[in-house]
Amino acid sequence: MIVKKLAVPLINGKILQQAERCYIATAAISEDGFDFINSRLPAKCKIDIVTGLDEPTSPNILRRIWRNYQGRVTLNIYTRNVLHANVYIFDLPFRQSVAFVGSGTFSLEGIKDHEEIFFRISDQKEIESLKSWFTGYFEFADPLSESLVEEYSLLYPDWRLRLTRTADEKKQFIALNTSGFSWDAIKFKTLYFKKEDYLTFTNTKAPFDTPELLTERTAVQNKLLQIHETLKKHAATLKLYADENSPASSLLPTAHEGHKLRSLALTYGRSERERGAIAPGTTVADVMNIQTGITQNTVYIQLSPGRAGSGREDRLHIEKQMYYPEYRTILFQLLKDLGPEYTLEIAGEKRAANSFTNEDALWSFTKSDLWQHYPFTLTRSFAPADPAIGNDTIITTLTRELDRLITIYRHLQAQL
Helix, strand or coil: CEECCCHHHHHHCCHHHHCCEEEEEECCECHHHHHHHHCCCCCCCEEEEEECCCCCCCHHHHHHHHHHCCCCEEEEECCCCCCCCEEEEEEECCCEEEEEEECCCECHHHHHHCCCCEEEECCHHHHHHHHHHHHHHHHCCEECCHHHHHHHHHHHHHHHHHHHHHHHHHHHHHHHHCCCCCHHHCCHHHECCCHHHHHCCCCCCCCCCCHHHHHHHHHHHHHHHHHHHHHHHHHHHCCCECCCCCCECCCCHHHCHHHCCCCEEEEEECCHHHHHHHCCCCCHHHCCEEEEEECCCCEEEEEEEECCCCCHHHHHHHHHHCCCHHHHHHHHHHHHHHCCCEEEEECCEEEECCCCCCHHHHHHHHCCCCCCCCCEEEEEEECCCCHHHECCCHHHHHHHHHHHHHHHHHHHHCCC
């Protein structure tokens, strides 16, 4: 029997509720996937898991299993080859078993959210064959250990960030090349940024530095500087300041992530005196800031406590303050008020700003931040054809969004 969403038979068929033992081979594990199944199993049900580390498995879930579930969950890491199989076997009462073989990993996406396919197996001889297959991998895998988790934790962030950026590039490619998108269908006459401004940041141009590209990038930079001349006075009333010698980001690919120039932006934040109190020579972009810029297919405004490897003081401050219920409650409400237009990204995970069910769900999400490895951003993007970024509206739009973000900017720095 073909099953599209594994969650359906597991819950509606009461498989998890009745399970006496589970055997899971999977390419990857996520915390929410583990919690989805584990929280629904009887307390006496034991789980044997074998997985590789070829797809992103957060070290947090490995650490949780090692610390909290020894004796109930046995997790082994298969390292002899790439393990890409996804098999779920459940022993049920009266010596019955059921198994599912398919494409979904041991994650919420694999179990219920993504477009996966599984085949349900009820024949007991076939299931015994599957158990023998499982045992072959499980017994030749390495047991989970604390030292393994700690070593893996050092490698995971860079790997995860690369995968996240690859996924972003794929989404950008799809947005620009499918779903009927056409540059020629956009009436750029009334819009501030034109087609050629966006095309300055295409993938084919991003790594290179030629006189022709410098001319293109300078033209876009000049448009940003025109915005700055109008916007800086209002920003100053909010106590937001740019580096006046270089309010816009560099035109050189070597100054950007991965040595690829994918965007240009204006950055506003603390004054030079305030930054100097944190660390001499600190730039606006090194600490909490609000940025507005242009990419290959969007104009954006973004609040960022720090890029990958920066914003240490601000981000550790946020981490500390989140232990105070009042601080969490205020931040939760401020994000909720922003609505779904804003996206919060922490540790490579992205959530709509208003998607958190309560303050503790938000707190749990922010706990994954690692300032040494990941950016921390709150972003709203505007499509090229959006009237909000027209010739006559872009300053009004950016001013309005600055006014919305400044409250969160100040709260993130607040001391309780």
